Amino acid sequence: MLTVPHRLLHGPGPSPVAPSVLEALALPCIGHMDPAFMGIMNEVRAMMQQVFKTENEMTLACSGTGSAGAEMLMDNLVEPGDTCLIGINGVFGGRLTDKAKRAGGVVHNMNAEWGQVFDTDEILAKIEELKPKLVCFVHAETSTGACQPFDKLAEATHKHGGLLVMDCVTSFSGMPLEIDGWGVDAAYSGTQKCLSCPPGLSPVTLSERAMHKANNRKTPCNSWYLDLALVGNYWSGSRAYHHTAPVNMNYALHEALSLALEEGLENRFARHQAVHEKLKAGLIERGFEYASDPDHSLPMLNLVKIPAGVDDEAAVRKQLLNEHHLEIGGGLGKLAGVCWRIGIMGHGARDENVDAILTALDAVM
Amino acid sequence: MLTVPHRLLHGPGPSPVAPSVLEALALPCIGHMDPAFMGIMNEVRAMMQQVFKTENEMTLACSGTGSAGAEMLMDNLVEPGDTCLIGINGVFGGRLTDKAKRAGGVVHNMNAEWGQVFDTDEILAKIEELKPKLVCFVHAETSTGACQPFDKLAEATHKHGGLLVMDCVTSFSGMPLEIDGWGVDAAYSGTQKCLSCPPGLSPVTLSERAMHKANNRKTPCNSWYLDLALVGNYWSGSRAYHHTAPVNMNYALHEALSLALEEGLENRFARHQAVHEKLKAGLIERGFEYASDPDHSLPMLNLVKIPAGVDDEAAVRKQLLNEHHLEIGGGLGKLAGVCWRIGIMGHGARDENVDAILTALDAVM
Structure with missing residues (x-):
């Protein structure tokens, strides 16, 4: 039998998985058309609706990782020639741009420094100028730890018949998120961040307005697998049968959602925030500097500059992994070699985990 | 915690999962960039190469179900305007056609009765006529139980610069399959058939010839998620980081592949064949008729006509499920209400499972 090392997962995800989620994953497999599985899907949907804070009927677990969820939205919501406005302030805005272009979109980008967010008024002005069919920003940039405000973008987007689309991969179930309240038309997440479920599914939700667009395309969407x-x-x-759903992964998602709702979303958000503050205090005490906008930083993803004097940052991360079983994330894209990403997500957002992270950093630095 | 009913999975998949595969699934999650996970990926690849009987370097577990694997091949190997020859003798040839068209392919279909296979000489004549860039047939039609011979198609396909593509979702690890021996350029499978791993990944392999085409496309492929x-x-x-791989699903695949190779492929094929013969004898004794070509029937997927006198076949399947915990498959597409599909795959291809199937059928019929 395979042996797997024990790791403290404090990179950008996957995060530490609760024992009951692993237990759920290993429940006996049943058929993807079994009425019992349909019941599980219904419960998974109802719980995702609660976490997304939406009444969207079209809320589902896309049978792929978060990147597949992103592609599902771009493939279904972008038609060839559609003007799209997509913000890039990290790796994932760039990937969304790539996906929208492959779907035939004519993409206009707004760019911000990595770690910073976009000014809402500037976004609104750009929406007025372009009248885009799709407006897409990353709520929680996993590559930079920046949190983009979303609460004032819907009206301007909808005025011109556009759809407001959100990446909430890292924020889902870890901080306030209001799909209906903010007028977001479509959003996608991943299971392996604040939900603390292994990677493999992508929670996705679409409004009636978004589904109207998806259902009235002039041409079929690029993808059969992701065709809504x-x-x-x-x-x-x-x-109707479409594909064979990842049955056991849906069990795990069911348990992870149950844990989040049993804890209570507000309690869960407060826990992430409190643990973030403890971590941040410990890091600053040790001379670390945060690299993301202090007014718009995510609690669950901490972007810190690699301290001066660290010549071989990869070697330090390797030492953390090998000697202290601790995974933290390297910088992504243009932040590679410049920053580290320390995640405190879901089941791993606990005081004792912060202690372990700080102890390990003390030992190697 | 979620409760899941016990089922005897003898439909077209998922199949019964071995206990050690469920154990592997529940091993602690580690990072998708962890060197230990890279080692696991290497072993998964090496074992898939053995089951595919290929030396293809580009052998991987696509992070989606079998349908995603199919789409990965069509998206990467079909360029807009490419002439494609695709056989339809069941549901999955039709789906491949849909996918090839979405990728921009100009698809010519050969059609055969569902349950029958194509005559090799007729295929060769069609290849000579069309000189297609892609020739694609379904080795093991999950919707009909038919097994298409593949051993004489490569030379004609390659003569005109075409690629030979195979769906081996249901045959993989359950019957002889020779990717390199038959000159197949690209093939995809699923984990939930004869491997008896839960659904969620798709074993995929591509030859150097196929990768040359994928790497020299004039336009990017439709999909970012599946872009080889x-x-x-x-x-x-x-x-390089691309997406967050479904880590735990890869553990399960690792264990399922290990079990197959420990048993020995030839032994495993013989077991499937022997159990098929036992099931077939029992079904025929009870008056069932097979609906697939007797000379080209799959051992692991048994297509039988619904007996005369069964007015409400869905009710019978429901009774089998509720009273005997037995799942068998309804007919798919034009065979809905006409045929049943009884799968004996992987961990479920055992004498005692055949006994349980026949006992349950006796009780309800």
């Missing part, structure tokens, strides 16, 4: 006209019928409506 | 220029670098070569 087909996947949607499996998750809702006729329950 | 990107995914391939994560599974091989530079090991």
Whole structure:
């Protein structure tokens, strides 16, 4: 039998998985068309609706990782020639741009320094100028730890018939998120961040406005696997067979969502915030500097500058992994070699985990 | 905690999962960039190469179900305007056609009765006529139980610069399959058939000839998530981060592949064949008729006509499920209400499972 090392997962995800989620993962497999599995899908959907804070009927677990969820939205919501406005302030805005272009979108980017966010008024002015069919920003940039305010973007987007799309991969279930309250038309997340479920599924939600667009395309979407006209019928409506859903992964997602809702979302957000503050205080005490905008930093993803004097940052991360079983994340894209990313997500957002992180850093630095 | 009913999985998949595969699934999650996970990926690849009987370097577990693997091949190997020859003798040839068209392919179909296979000489004549860039057939049609011979198609395909592509979702690890021996350029499978791993990953392999085409496209492929220029670098070569791999699903795949290779492929094929013969004898004794070509029937997927006198076949399947915990498959597509599909795959291909199937059928019929 395979042996797997024990790791303290404090990079950008996957995060530490709760024992009951692993237990759920190992429950006996049943059929993807079994009425019992349909019941589980219904419960998974209802719980995702609660975490997304939405009444969207079209809320489902896309059968791929967060990147597949992103592609599901771009493939279904972008038609060839559509003007798209996408913000890039980290790696993931760039990837969304790539996906929108492959779907035929004419993409206009706004750019901000990595670690910073966009000024809402500047976004609104750009929406007025471009009248885009799709406006897409990253709520929680996993590559930079920046949190983009989303609460004032919907009205301007909708005025011109556009859709407001959000990446909430890292924020989902870890901080306030209001899909309906903020007027977001479509959002996607991943299971392996603040939900603390292994990677493999992507929670996705779409408003009626978004589904109207998806259902009235002039041309079929690029993807058969991610086509909401087909996947949607499996998750809702006729329950027609589309693909063989990752059954056991949906069990794990069910348990992870249950844990989040049992704790209470507000309590969970407060826990992430409190643990973030403890970590931040410890890091600053040790001379670390944060690299993300202090007014718009995520609690669960801490972007810190690699301290002066660290010549071989990869070697330090390797030492943390090998000697202290601690995984932290290197910088991504242009932040590679410049910053580290320390995640405190979901089941791992606990005081004792902060202590372990700081102790390990003390030992190697 | 979620409760899940016990089921005897004898539909078209998922199949019964071995206990050690569920144990592997529940091992602690580690990072997708962890050197230990890279080691696991290497072992998964090496074992998939053995089961595919290929030396293809580009052999990987696509992070989605079998349908995603199919789409990965179509998206990467079909360029807009490419002539494609795709056989339809069941549901999955139709789906491949849909995917090839979305990738911009000009698809010519050969059609055969569902349950029948194509005559090799007719295929060769069609290849000579069309000189297609892509020739794609389904080795093991999960919707019909038919097994298409593949051993004489490569030379004609390659003569015109074409690629030979195979769906081996249901045959992989359950019957002879010779990717290199038959000159197949690209093939995809699923984990939940004869491997008896839960659904969620798709074993995929591509020859150097196929990768040359994928790497020299004039336009980027439709999909970012499935783009082999990107995914391939994560599974091989530079090991660059692409997406967060479904870590625990790869553990399960590792264990399922280990079990298959420990048993020995030839032994495993013989076991499937012997159990098929036992099941077939029992079904025929009870008056069932097979609906697939007797000379080209799959051992692991048994297509039988619903007996005369069964008015409500869905009710019978429901009774089998509720009273005997037995899942068998309904007919798919044009075979819905006409045939049943009884799978004996992987861990479920055992004498005692055949006994349980026949006992349950006796009780309800």
